[in-house]
Amino acid sequence: MTLRENDPESVGGYRIESRIGTGGMGVVYLGRSASGRAVAVKVVHTRYADNPEFRARFRQEIAAARRVSGAFTAPVVDADPEAQRPWMATAFVPGPTLAQRVEESGPLGWPALRRLGTELAEALREIHRAEVVHRDLKPSNVLLLETEGDDGAVRVIDFGISRAADSDVRTQTGMVMGSPPFMAPEQFSRPHEVGSAVDVFSLGAVLVYAATGHSPFEAENAYLAAYNTVHGEPQLGELHEDLRRLVARCLAKEPADRPSSGEVLETLAGLPEELSEGEPAEGASPAPEIPPTATVASPLKDSEPIRRRRRGRRLWAAVAVVGLLGGAAAAAAAVVAGAPADTSDEVVRTAPRTTPALTTPAGWRPWHNALTSDKDDPTFVGPSCTLDAVGVFCASEQVALTRLDPATGNTDWTKPMSRKKVSAFSVRRPVVHDGVVFVYGTDRAQGVDAFDGSTGKLLWQLPGPVGEFDLLNGVLLVRLDGLGTSGSARFAAYEPRTGKELWRRELASTSSSPFYEGPGRTLYADLRGGSGGIARVDARTGRTLGSVDAPKGDLWLATVHDGTAYYARWENDSGVSADFFVQDLSSGKSRRIDFPWSVEPEAPPLVQGDTMYVFDYGNETLLALDVKRGKPLWSSSRDLRVFSQPAYHAGRLYVTMPDTSILALDPGTGKEIGRTAPSFDTAGRSFEELSPSSVPPLLVDDVLYGVSGPGIFSVADVT
Structure with missing residues (x-):
């Protein structure tokens, strides 16, 4: 993506060459160090830079990413969460995301699918050993290296909503973080109680996506996907039988019924590298033509729109997500149709009503x-x-x-x-x-x-x-x-x-x-x-x-x-x-x-x-x-x-x-x-x-x- 007029020429001493992606919370650029090293630089939007809660969560993202840097994650090179516009630089990973790979080339064949699963399971095992829960594992957060090496072909990115065991930044009451349809049921119903089992659930959903081209809880929008996740049975397609049993365990509704990331790794490593003739490894029919589900909560996700949450009063309605920024506009005006409404902390007790039969004022202009x-x-x-x-x-x-x-x-x-x-x-x-x-x-x-x-x-x-x-x-x-x-x-x-x-x-x-x-x-x-x-x-x-x-x-x-x-x-x-x-x-x-x-x-x-x-x-x-x-x-x-x-x-x-x-x-x-x-x-x-x-x-x-x-x-x- 080409740079725009207002994009910076450099950030933290890194020369900015192009845009990698943009989201609701900021922009990710391709940058170069003085020695020529390529880095991915996340820069927060100006409008969020003055929010203390967002800065605290951005610091947590940096700390979590540093804590889990390893063979299957993109290591943090540099960062400044206290800058006027906070930023973080990680090693640049050349290659598409799993979502792009499947969209462009279709579901993975068995050898690539088995390798993907083992490397993702190993990545999660190391993340969990560092006492971090990723909470947003999905195809667009899995990078596939263009050149495979001995250190693996997969990188897990974006720890924007991860949680460390000793973190002081907690999910607020009712806040739901993650991306349907790859979230675990407890992320919707008990967001305060999420643990490493949510990542195992997401791993199971990602494997189904990689094998079939759609998630096991696919729907036309995120709301229906969440409904399917909590109340429905997963649609697994025609997977290899051993993989099918493993994925079904990963997708168990109760966290205690799921295997650990280490158990998943052990099981996948024990599967054959090649399938016998006739054994299905991917879906028998193409993925349904359903629009991609929008991201719900990563605070700074490449090329996907991210949503903020405003601290709500005790009123009725919304799926509460992201929750990084609070407070109402002091200068907000309000318009209602003949019926009273209240901007104070009290509840507006009457629902919005249809408009009475009024006419355009004489001499009106915009x-x-x-x-x-x-x-x-x-x-x-x-x-x-x-x-x-x-x-x-x-x-x-x-x-x-x-x-x-x-x-x-x-x-x-x-x-x-x-x-x-x-x-x-x-x-x-x-x-x-x-x-x-x-x-x-x-x-x-x-x-x-x-x-x-x-x-x-x-x-x-x-x-x-x-x-x-x-x-x-x-x-x-x-x-x-x-x-x-x-x-x-x-x-x-x-x-x-x-x-x-x-x-x-x-x-x-x-x-x-x-x-x-x-x-x-x-x-x-x-x-x-x-x-x-x-x-x-x-x-x-x-x-x-x-x-x-x-x-x-x-x-x-x-x-x-x-x-x-x-x-x-x-x-x-x-x-x-x-x-x-x-x-x-x-x-x-x-x-x-x-x-x-x-x-x-x-x-x-x-x-x-x-x-x-x-x-x-x-x-x-x-x-x-x-x-x-x-x-x-x-x-x-x-x-x-x-x-x-x-x-x-x-x-x-x-x-x-x-x-x-x-x-x-x-x-x-x-x-x-x-x-x-x-x-x-x-x-x-x-x-x-x-x-x-x-x-x-x-x-x-x-x-x-x-x-x-x-x-x-x-x-x-x-x-």
């Missing part, structure tokens, strides 16, 4: 607004914004409420925030209903102020402090008590325009926002904190109309849609879930659906009919699940890098991308329909500025509104 005028102020906290037909409304710690013209993005008016210092004051995204805008009060006492959205006139106030507030089925619901550990709290409902109190009740609930929209003028209330279950409540009177018992266990009610409740089960209060429950709130009947791995919830799902769409926040993908059958349908390509919650509008799914474009997808297949042009120049932006958003794009007639770290923007819909 615009973007970075809302950065106060960023020189060290106390500046970025605004949180909501879109309505009346306007775009933003709140921050500095300004209680700002109205942007939805046609131009220009500021129409602002309501200044008191400079009074109040402990624990938080910013609440404005809630908009029928031309009335609700925000935390301008006096910073955390009450509720109601403004006319067109004129900015104050309509009414509710003294603070209060807890959460939400607009559901025509009433403003307010938690009158602050958040605390109590199992009960007082709630009240108000007429939105006049502030007239409609009712108040004390509810036994552990949820800070227990209400969800029900049919007609009703609400569902999560009363599981007391003796109740899920109650149906009259929105105008607060009267209980009926209730059903919820499924048992430590379940989080992720969302309610069309009379159906969706719960996620927490594992030992860890914030991750391996299964969820779907309950009919009329009959009370529920059923359980297992996930193929433990997921770390990040936001409520979007439900349309029998399909649930889940934003995989950590892996930056969108997953589609058939909740009626309990099966995964599709996941978006990791090349796309989905960067927001999805929205469903007019038969399409819309998601925001890192470059501030908006992507339209077919909801049935996940295929790309089209995308808009980016609204901001994101070149050189840090991770914090480009952090994924929990807020979906909004479609108003033929105009899209979106949000990203750089700001809020509006563009024409995808044609």
Whole structure:
């Protein structure tokens, strides 16, 4: 690969000649030392260089690679993890990867397959003797030397997610690292507990791939591959019988049932060097035409897109992967369709909804607004914004409420925030209903102020402090008590325009926002904190109309849609879930659906009919699940890098991308329909500025509104 304009001329004294590959975390170059020695130089992307957690993991990669340098690995020549852009140089290995070899020439014949297996097993034995677990053995991490020598023809590379026994860098709760379909089942369900047995499982999968051209758990996407790995039986093809028995043991679901790397080496070394005539050694049929599975987690993998993970709140949905970088964009704005949402640490309790019938604002033209005028102020906290037909409304710690013209993005008016210092004051995204805008009060006492959205006139106030507030089925619901550990709290409902109190009740609930929209003028209330279950409540009177018992266990009610409740089960209060429950709130009947791995919830799902769409926040993908059958349908390509919650509008799914474009997808297949042009120049932006958003794009007639770290923007819909 040729060098690009911004590529360095040298790194650490090594002259850079060309690119070997590029990934989400950095670039790998072919370099030359002063004496002419060829090296492979990994250089971290600038945007990750300032992240302490990433630097710690990069140091771990260097230490692990140095620890296991031997005949079957690429030795570390030089490194500087403390450089402005951390880098590592290893001996350059001339030759293709196993993945390239099989793709270009087909499955290996028996002699090459036997040699590959013995050398990989020996490499793993030495890696494990050094008390390192590789955790990402796959065909693209196996290099085949162009010239075979006495020291072997195989090199294992990329220790980016390896773990040393004495390492201080640990996989965080719920984080899944590796590359389906070559990962072991426990890497999905128990990532904290992985040991050397995961590498043996991967070795078995790699041998099947080398012999047949496909992995034993092949699928059209990584999500389905993971499901097959955990729940399915391996597809081994027609292997040599002795090899078949060995591979089956390597692919055992339980780690304790697998042989050690040393046992694998001994067994392979004992197999005949040549097969008797008629003995099958590779698959009888060609590999299925399935797109290659995207890499999920190596922090710096050559020529493959890698995914970052942002530390999630305890919300519902994503397969948590990589996890090297944390923190949300301080300046992130937010746009929702008429329904309230929350950027605070509290859970957004209502799932994204379809857009009301709005029309394009008169005089509209594409615009973007970075809302950065106060960023020189060290106390500046970025605004949180909501879109309505009346306007775009933003709140921050500095300004209680700002109205942007939805046609131009220009500021129409602002309501200044008191400079009074109040402990624990938080910013609440404005809630908009029928031309009335609700925000935390301008006096910073955390009450509720109601403004006319067109004129900015104050309509009414509710003294603070209060807890959460939400607009559901025509009433403003307010938690009158602050958040605390109590199992009960007082709630009240108000007429939105006049502030007239409609009712108040004390509810036994552990949820800070227990209400969800029900049919007609009703609400569902999560009363599981007391003796109740899920109650149906009259929105105008607060009267209980009926209730059903919820499924048992430590379940989080992720969302309610069309009379159906969706719960996620927490594992030992860890914030991750391996299964969820779907309950009919009329009959009370529920059923359980297992996930193929433990997921770390990040936001409520979007439900349309029998399909649930889940934003995989950590892996930056969108997953589609058939909740009626309990099966995964599709996941978006990791090349796309989905960067927001999805929205469903007019038969399409819309998601925001890192470059501030908006992507339209077919909801049935996940295929790309089209995308808009980016609204901001994101070149050189840090991770914090480009952090994924929990807020979906909004479609108003033929105009899209979106949000990203750089700001809020509006563009024409995808044609």
